[in-house]
Amino acid sequence: MDEELYKENILDHYRNPHNKDALDVYDVRGGGVNQTCGDELEFFVKFDEEGKVAQATFLGSGCAISQAGASMLTDKVKGMTLSELKLLAPGDIYSMLGIHISPGRANCALLSYRALSDGLKHHE
Amino acid sequence: MLSSMNIESIKKDFPFFAEHPRFAYLDSAATSQTPQAVLDAMQEYYTSFRSNIHRGLYQMGEEASERYENARASVARFVGAQPEEIIFTSGATASSNMLVRMLEESKRTDLFPAQKGPTFFKEEDEIVTTVMEHHASLIPLQELAKRKGSALKLIPLTETQMLDYAAAESLITEKTTIVACVLASNVTGSVNDVRRLADIAHARGALMIVDATEAVGHIAVDVNTLGADFLYFSGHKMLGPTGIGVLYARKDLLENMNPSIFGGGIVEKVSEESSTWTTSPKRFEAGTPNIAGAIGLGAAVEYLETIGTETIHAHTRELTVYALEKLGQIPGMHIFAAVAETNAGIVSFTVDGIHPHDLAQIAGKEHVALRAGHHCAALYMRALGVPATARASFYLYNTTSDIDALVEAIKKAQAIFAK
Numbered sequence: 001m002d003e004e005l006y007k008e009n010i011l012d013h014y015r016n017p018h019n020k021d022a023l024d025v026y027d028v029r030g031g032g033v034n035q036t037c038g039d040e041l042e043f044f045v046k047f048d049e050e051g052k053v054a055q056a057t058f059l060g061s062g063c064a065i066s067q068a069g070a071s072m073l074t075d076k077v078k079g080m081t082l083s084e085l086k087l088l089a090p091g092d093i094y095s096m097l098g099i100h101i102s103p104g105r106a107n108c109a110l111l112s113y114r115a116l117s118d119g120l121k122h123h124e
Numbered sequence: 125m126l127s128s129m130n131i132e133s134i135k136k137d138f139p140f141f142a143e144h145p146r147f148a149y150l151d152s153a154a155t156s157q158t159p160q161a162v163l164d165a166m167q168e169y170y171t172s173f174r175s176n177i178h179r180g181l182y183q184m185g186e187e188a189s190e191r192y193e194n195a196r197a198s199v200a201r202f203v204g205a206q207p208e209e210i211i212f213t214s215g216a217t218a219s220s221n222m223l224v225r226m227l228e229e230s231k232r233t234d235l236f237p238a239q240k241g242p243t244f245f246k247e248e249d250e251i252v253t254t255v256m257e258h259h260a261s262l263i264p265l266q267e268l269a270k271r272k273g274s275a276l277k278l279i280p281l282t283e284t285q286m287l288d289y290a291a292a293e294s295l296i297t298e299k300t301t302i303v304a305c306v307l308a309s310n311v312t313g314s315v316n317d318v319r320r321l322a323d324i325a326h327a328r329g330a331l332m333i334v335d336a337t338e339a340v341g342h343i344a345v346d347v348n349t350l351g352a353d354f355l356y357f358s359g360h361k362m363l364g365p366t367g368i369g370v371l372y373a374r375k376d377l378l379e380n381m382n383p384s385i386f387g388g389g390i391v392e393k394v395s396e397e398s399s400t401w402t403t404s405p406k407r408f409e410a411g412t413p414n415i416a417g418a419i420g421l422g423a424a425v426e427y428l429e430t431i432g433t434e435t436i437h438a439h440t441r442e443l444t445v446y447a448l449e450k451l452g453q454i455p456g457m458h459i460f461a462a463v464a465e466t467n468a469g470i471v472s473f474t475v476d477g478i479h480p481h482d483l484a485q486i487a488g489k490e491h492v493a494l495r496a497g498h499h500c501a502a503l504y505m506r507a508l509g510v511p512a513t514a515r516a517s518f519y520l521y522n523t524t525s526d527i528d529a530l531v532e533a534i535k536k537a538q539a540i541f542a543k
Contacts, residue, residue: 005485006540037481037497037512038505061511063479064541108481 005099006064013068018075019057026055028085030119034066034107041070043115045077045085053080058115063108065101070112072096077116086120088113126431126439128523134431135521137161144491148526151493153310153338153470153517155360158424162363165423166416176412178389192415195422196405202425203336203355204346205372211408212418215369216337217260219356223333223371224264225384226408227302228271234380236301236329245301247273252296252330253304254279254287255507256314259500261304261335279305279321281507285460287316292324300330307350308339311499311508311515313444313470314462315343322351331377337361340370341428342468342519343437347372359417364424368417371408378404387411436520440469443518447471447527454534460508472499472513475534478541480514486540487514490533492526 023029028045041060048054056074061067076096077085093113094101101109126134135141137159140149149157173187180186193207200207213219227235232244251265255278269276279292287305296303303325308315322332334355339345341362347355352372359368373381383390383401387410392400401407428436444464448471451457456476461467475483480496487494495515498505505511516530 006482008543011541011543037479038502039479039511063481065481105481105485 005105007099010064010068010097010099013071014064017058017067017071019055020059020071021057022059023055023057028116028119028123030115030117030122032111032115032118034062034111036107037063039063039066039108039111041066041111041115043070043073043112043119045116045119047082051081053077053085058112060111060115062111065097065105065108066111069093069097069109070115073112073116082120082123085116088116126435126520131521131523137427138521139163141521146491148492148522148529150516150518150522150526150530151495152519152522153361153515154495155366156341156363156519157521158365159363159427161427162365162420162423166365166420169416169419177415178406188415191419191422192413195418195425198422198425199370202345202429203340203370203372204348206375208403208405209347209372209375209378211371211373211378211405212413213356213369213371214367214414215360216335216356216358217369219369219371220260220335221264222384222408223354223356223373224268226373226381227331228268229382229384230380231382235331235377245272245274248299249301250275250277250297250299251302251304252277252279252292252300252325253302254306254316255281255503256287256306256309256311256316257304257501257503258306258310258335258337259502260337261306261333262503265302265304278503285312285508286314286462287321289317289320292321296321296324296328296330298328300325300328302333303330304333304335306335306338307345307355308336308343308468308470309462309501309504310338310470311472311501311504311513312461313338313467313517315339315466315468318350318352322353326351338468338470341424341433341436342440344433347374353377359421359424362421362424363427364421365417368414368421370421373404375404378408381408383407383410385410431520437468439520440518440522441465441467443522443524443527444469444471446524447516447518447530450527450531451534454531454538456538457534458510460510460513469518470515471517472515474510474513475538478537480512482541483514483534483537486537487530487533490529490536492529492533494530 023044039062046055058070173184175185177189334352340357355372360366460472484496
C-alpha cells in the first residue's frame with residue numbers, strides 16, 4: 001500500500017523513541033552524518049561486567065526512518081556482546097525495520113548503524 | 125504570464141509529460157525536463173553528421189564544427205556575451221573549478237594591470253563570497269584559500285534573510301582579488317543584487333565571479349548588466365542535456381589567461397619542453413568536447429528564446445505568489461523563500477513534526493516531485509537555522525494545479541504523521 005513505509009510501529013518509534021538520551025559513562029560512542037540532509041546521530045553503548053550491552057542510547061534528530069531505526073537498534077543490541085555488535089550488517093537493519101527501503105533512503109535507514117560502527121571502530 | 129492554454133501546448137513539447145501526464149514535476153531546480161527540439165538536435169548530430177569538430181576536412185566534419193560554433197553563438201547571445209567569451213564545460217561545477225585553476229595559472233599583471241607580481245594569487249589576497257553559495261561555488265574557493273593561505277570572507281544574511289550588502293561594503297577591501305556571488309539561490313530562489321556587489325568589487329580592484337546556474341533560462345541574464353567578469357551555469361537546468369555547461373569570461377581577461385586543463389586542440393606550438401596556446405576560447409576546451417551536448421544546449425536556448433525569459437519569469441513569479449499563498453495557509457508550515465518579486469521560482473519549506481525526507485517521500489508517492497535535504501548549500505541552511513528543507517521549484521511547464529497537488533500531498537503527510 002501507499003503508506004507501507006510509514007507503518008504504525010515505525011511512526012510509534014518516531015514519536016516516542018526508546019533510549020533517546022546521552023550516556024555519561026559509556027564504552028562505545030560513535031557518530032554518523034546523513035550526507036543527503038546533514039542529519040547527525042550519536043550512538044552510545046555501555047557493557048555490563050559480563051561484556052554484554054547493558055545500555056544503548058542515541059541522540060540526534062532526523063526523519064522518521066532514521067529516528068525509528070535508531071530507537072529500534074537500541075532495543076535490538078541490548079544483551080549483545082562486542083563481537084556480536086561487530087557482526088551486525090546493513091541487512092540486519094533492513095530486516096529489523098521490516099519495511100522496503102529504497103536506495104534514496106538507505107542513508108536514513110543506516111544512520112544509527114553507521115554511528116554504532118563508527119564507535120566500534122574507535123573502541124580499543 | 126503564460127496562459128493555461130499556452131502551458132498545455134508547451135507541455136506537448138516535452139516527451140516526459142506525455143509519459144507522465146499526472147506527475148507534478150516541481151524539481152526543475154535540480155534538473156529541468158527536455159523539449160523534443162533538444163532531443164532532435166542531438167539525435168541529428170548522432171545520426172546525420174557525427175564527426176569530430178575542428179578537424180574533419182569533409183562535409184560532415186564541417187557541419188559538426190559549424191553546429192558546435194553556432195551553439196556557442198546562441199549561448200553567447202542569450203547572456204549578452206560574444207561567442208569568443210563562451211567556453212563549453214561539462215557543467216557549472218566544472219566551470220567553477222576550472223576557473224579557479226585558470227586564475228591561478230595566469231599572470232597577475234594580465235588580470236590586474238595596476239598590480240605587480242608574477243602569479244595571480246598571493247597569501248595576502250582575500251576572497252569574498254556569500255553564505256548563500258552552492259557548494260560548487262564555495263568549495264573551489266575554499267580550497268584555493270587553503271592552498272594559498274589566503275583569507276576567505278563570507279557576506280552574511282540580514283535579519284530578513286537577504287544578503288547583507290552593507291556588510292559587503294566593509295568585507296570587500298583593497299586586498300580583495302575575487303568576489304563571488306550566486307545570482308539566484310537554489311534554496312530560496314532569492315535573486316541577488318549581483319550588480320551592487322560587482323560595483324563594490326570593481327571599485328576595490330577585484331574580479332567578480334557570478335554563479336548563474338539557477339538563473340540562466342529562468343530570469344533575464346546579461347553579463348554586462350550584471351557587471352560579471354566571469355559567470356557560469358549548467359545546461360541541464362535550462363532545458364538542455366546533462367553534461368554540458370558554460371563558463372563565460374570577459375574577453376580582455378580571457379585572452380591573457382592560461383589554461384588549466386591541457387591536451388589536444390589547445391596548442392599553437394609544441395616543443396620538447398613546453399607548448400604555447402592557441403586563441404581563446406579553444407585554448408580552454410582541451411580534448412573532444414561534448415559536441416552533442418553543446419548542440420543540444422544551443423537548441424535549448426533557441427527554444428527558450430521563442431518563449432522569452434521575461435515571459436517565463438513572469439510565469440514562475442505568478443506560480444511563486446500562488447505557492448506562497450497556498451502553502452502559507454497550511455498549519456505548521458515554515459517557508460524559506462524570497463518574495464515573489466525577487467524570486468527565480470524556488471520555494472523551500474519545512475512542516476512541523478515531519479522531516480523533509482519523509483515529506484518528499486510521501487509527496488513522491490502522490491506523484492509530486494520535490495527535493496529534500498541541504499541542497500548542497502550547508503552554510504545557507506545553517507544561516508537559515510534549519511538542517512534541511514523540502515523544496516519546490518517552478519518552470520515554464522508548471523501550472524497552479526501542480527501546486528494544488530503539492531498542497532494535497534503535504535496534507536496527506538500531515539495525516540499520516542498525525543495518526
